[in-house]
Amino acid sequence: MSAWTHTLSSILLGCATLLSGTPVAGKTAEPLTNIICDKQICMDGLTAGYIDIVPGLVQRVAQRADLNLRSDEADVAAAPTTSNHNGWFWGGLILLVSMLVTSLIFVCRLRAKVTHQRRRLVASEKRLNIILDSVDAHIYIKSRDLRYLYANKKMCEFFNISPKEIIGKNDVDIGVHSSTAAEIQHNDRQVIARGERIAVEEHYYGADNKNKSTFFSIKLPLHSEGEQEEALCGISTDITAYKATREANHQLAFFDPLTELPNRRLLLSRLSSVLHTARQYQVIGAVLFIDLDNFKHVNDARGHAVGDALLKRVALRLTRMMREHDTVARIGGDEFVILLTRLGESLEEGSRAALVISERVRLALEQSFFIESQAYLTSVSIGVSFVTADTRSVEDVLREADTAMYRSKEAGRNRVALYHESMKAEVEERLSLERDLAYAIGSEQLEMYIQPQHSRQRDIIGVELLIRWHHPERGLISPERFIPIAEETQLISRLGDWALAEACKLLLRYPHNRFTVSINISPSQFKQYDFLQRVKKIIADFNAPAHRLILEVTEGMLMDDQHHTISLMDDLVKLGVRFAIDDFGTGYSNLAALKRLPLYELKIDRSLVQDIHTDSDSATIVRAVLAMGQQLRLHVVAEGVETNDQAVFLDHHRCSALQGHLFARAMTPGDWQDYLTTHNLL
Secondary structure (H helix, E strand, O other): OHHHHHHHHHHHHHHHHHHHOOOOOOOOOOOHHHHHHHHHHHHOOOOHHHHHHHHHHHHHHHHHHHHHHHHHHHHHHHOOOOOOOOHHHHHHHHHHHHHHHHHHHHHHHHHHHHHHHHHHHHHHHHHHHHHHHHOOOEEEEEEOOOOEEEEOHHHHHHOOOOHHHHOOOOOOOOOOOHHHHHHHHHHHHHHHHHOOOEEEEEEEEOOOOOOEEEEEEEEEEEEOOOOOEEEEEEEEEEOHHHHHHHHHHHHHHHEOOOOOOEOHHHHHHHHHHHHHHHHHHOOEEEEEEEEEOOHHHHHHHHOHHHHHHHHHHHHHHHHHHOOOOOEEEEEEOOEEEEEEEEEEOOHHHHHHHHHHHHHHHHHHHHOOEEEOOEEEOOOEEEEEEEEOOOOOOHHHHHHHHHHHHHHHHHOOOOOEEEOOHHHHHHHHHHHHHHHHHHHHOOOOOEEEEEEEEEOOOOOEEEEEEEEEEEEOOOEEEOHHHHHHHHHHOOOHHHHHHHHHHHHHHHHHHOOOOOOEEEEEOOHHHHOOOOHHHHHHHHHHHHOOOHHHEEEEEEHHHHHOOHHHHHHHHHHHHHHOOEEEEEEEOOOOOOHHHHOOOOOOEEEEOHHHHHOOOOOHHHHHHHHHHHHHHHHOOOEEEEEOOOOHHHHHHHHHOOOOEEEOOOOOOOEOHHHHHHHHHHOOOO
16 A cells, blocks of 8 residues: 555656646655656556556656656756646646546456455355255256266265266266166256256165165256257255155055055045946946954954964965955955956856855865964855946945845855845844934833742742833834844943843832842943943942842853953952853853852753753753752753743752743733732732
8 A cells, every 4th residue: 555655646746846847845856757657566466458558558648748848947948938838738647647546546446346246256156055065955067968067065975976076977977877877867868958947756876886765856957148058957856765755654545554455445446446447348346345253262362463463364365366456455353355357247247256256265264374383274254245337336335245244144154145135124224223222222112021930839039121122113122133233333331231220120119029130141241341330330329239139141251251250250249249141051161160150040041941841952951950050059040931841840850940931921010010919929
């Protein structure tokens, strides 16, 4: 800065000397040429154009001024003149000097501005690099010959190469497999040739050359000033994890996680396609609804791990049996569905084909499954429905196959049943009964009938309560018809609570009569987790004498989970409640386990009693039951006694009590009151 100050001072000093004609005191006047030209060193670093123009101009002006100065000095010595003679010249000189100073100031400012802009560009480039290196994607620029001109940090790290090393290399040079590189370069050439943006999926192997990654790439051309594609820019995002997540979600949404078979959702989608084909081409399809018989026994006996392994093997065996365009699906639990397509053009032809395949499936699943060197046998119940041009919806087809499957179970399991329209009427009837039963519980439609039990002395020592349903439109409905519905729909809990409450009311109505009251308990009711608490609560609510209450259960339900059964029975016996086995002699009791149960009574089934005099085997069984009851000190009641000969036989073998039409039919509470009055039993 001092150099520029010195220069300006020298110029002004020279101008003053020229104007006054005398040197300034203490200063030596330099020629203007020296003042200006010697200061050219201050112009170093300025823009070249300005450097070339200004010094020449300054030098020419300085030379002319120097000559004029010498001439004036000579003229002054010869003869004095007035200042007006050269005034115009000095005014022009001062103007030129002013312009020179202004130009120098402008050049300095321009230089400062250029320097400032350069710094801004450098800072901006740094910020852009930071941003590009922070983006979680590969960002790159390629030349027309597909060599890298730029790649961000993410891409360089993926291929384990430095940003400088990647410049000038192509995809093969940085480690991309040749086949993959060919695909990438094909996409790149499309961008350059067409000048259009494209979006594609591309695949790369990383530096370890082991894990294959999938990238979603967006590529677009970079144009020169002449609108020619001179390069391309690409942004590639790694979507490997996204695709894996999407695939996992798809698997969970449409496939069973255990067997990897299509689930219900995918089955319905494919069934919809089969229905569309049936309508368009008039061909027949079929749905086979398969349920494993008694699969619960495997889970209970061997655990869920073995049960799951069995389901996997069933799925594998079914899949291997089917055609490629058929579908095997698992829709829950031990239920499988096979969707068969193009079985024929007529229903008769399709039915024959479906039956052949169904029977082949049934026989195949009868073969042993080996799990951990252990053989497991199973059987299946199969229901078949058909997909025709007249089928209304996929839900209808699946429901019809399900209905047919339940019919095969009712017919004895391990068989095939075809759906027909009569089954639909039965299902609708069942649904109607279910709805009406839910309303009937607790209303006057349900009523407890009473049938007495007589001792050998013909005294009434107990009664059994039997539920009757008086439907307002259907009339009297048998328990054999509505009890199974109640058990399947969980209405049995409400029905059982109502029956127990009615038994407690009867006990309180006749406090001085010492007869017991028996009610039936269903297996599903007995297995409920809160059965004990419910019984306790109802007895406590009525403050009923629990020791006069007998709960009748079946042989089969007592054999299931004996530890829990015995524990539950013991807790109820502590309340005073007694237990009886109903229909004894018709099941397959474990006599060794029977003696451990806290039983009070055995009830001989009516089918054995009725055949006492016509079937020697029945008579033998009855005698054996009576003898066993006496040995175990159990009360024994014979049901269905209808003749004197039957009564005499039972009395002879010391049967504790008789129950049947020979003594009294089941009667309403009002008739029971009249019965007691007539026989002076009140």
